[in-house]
Amino acid sequence: MVNIILVSHVKEIAEGAKKLAEQMKQGDVEILAVGGTPDGDIGTDPDAIETAINEIDKEDGLIILADLGSAIMSVNMVLDWLDDEVREKIILADAPFVEGAVVAAVEAGMGNKIEEILESIESADMIKKN
Numbered sequence: 001m002v003n004i005i006l007v008s009h010v011k012e013i014a015e016g017a018k019k020l021a022e023q024m025k026q027g028d029v030e031i032l033a034v035g036g037t038p039d040g041d042i043g044t045d046p047d048a049i050e051t052a053i054n055e056i057d058k059e060d061g062l063i064i065l066a067d068l069g070s071a072i073m074s075v076n077m078v079l080d081w082l083d084d085e086v087r088e089k090i091i092l093a094d095a096p097f098v099e100g101a102v103v104a105a106v107e108a109g110m111g112n113k114i115e116e117i118l119e120s121i122e123s124a125d126m127i128k129k130n
Helices: 010-023 046-055 069-081 099-110 113-123
Strands: 003-008 031-035 064-065 090-092
Touching: 003 010, 003 046, 003 099, 010 031, 010 099, 031 046, 046 064, 046 069, 064 069, 064 099, 064 113, 069 090, 099 113
Parallel strands: 003 031, 003 064, 064 090
Antiparallel strands: none
């Protein structure tokens, strides 16, 4: 099963997106939330991102969603630290943070492959406008 890590500048945002995604998921999708700095400030913690990546099952693939530019930079930095064998199972999605988390959790729970999930969450029409 594809699993998910949510990276936000604010711990409560990461945890809130996780809570919402977990309400919508099916199956045993694992979702980890990483947010804020070690001292509780706004920011990202590369060491916490690395820990989450090391702890979560990546066998069928891992999708990471990040909320803002420096979170994306932190995730990319951590990905550079990883062995190629681990790195090739991880995708940093170019998708909306909350909506992407929910749709990824639902589709992962349905057993969809990582490519199928990414196609859904990275599509330009994911968020419909009235």
